[in-house]
Amino acid sequence: MAQLKRDPIGIRWHGRGGQGAVTASKILAETGRFEDKYFLGLPDYGAERAGAAMRSFTTVSTKPIRALCEIAEPDAVVVLDSTLLDEVNVVAGLKEDGVLVINTTESPANIRSKLGYKGKIYAVDATSISIENLGKSIPNIPMLGALARAVEVVSKENLVKMIRESLSSKFKEAVVVGNVKAFEKAYETVQAG
Helix, strand or coil, rough: CECCCCCEEEEEEEEEEECCCHHHHHHHHHHHHHHCCEEEEEEEECCCCCCEEEEEEEEEECCCCCCCCCEEEEECEEEEEHHHHHHHCCCCCCCCEEEEEEEEECCCCHHHHCCCCCCCEEEECCCHHHHHHCCCCCCCHHHHHHHHHHHHHCHHHHHHHHHHHHHHHHCCCHHHHHHHHHHHHHHHHHCCC
16 A cells, blocks of 8 residues: 655546546545544536546645645546546646556556556556446446555545445435445455556
């Protein structure tokens, strides 16, 4: 597990409309309240349709967060859709000793050769995990599991607690349970490289 000993920790999410990047960013940010941390989740999108490229940002800190803006130099980047690699420079501004977490069937070594990024890379097939556990491709919660394994911003237990709390008001129990299983599966199967 990569331990980024920074305060605050900034995370940039890349996804497509409808994949749940904003929801995952919000869940991660709000988990900070269980740990007496300050948190901020900011989406960055306009009137994009489902499938359009979008970003979201999460900051978690032990101190009050003063900057209410996008994170230009994130400590970690999470990519929910590997097809974005052909459209967006997902590692732009990512710190050299940062962490890239990507939804892909490729190995971290293959991603490294494509992007030339020298920092830590984590790869997980979040699409297959979400299809297996939810019956459709919504990779946000599996990617949250992969990120939790890659960088301990907040505890795994508190993330599961927040996933349950956040999703139970919107979805049936079977969907909540499927998301928790998807989170756990990604946490266990993410590959580091």
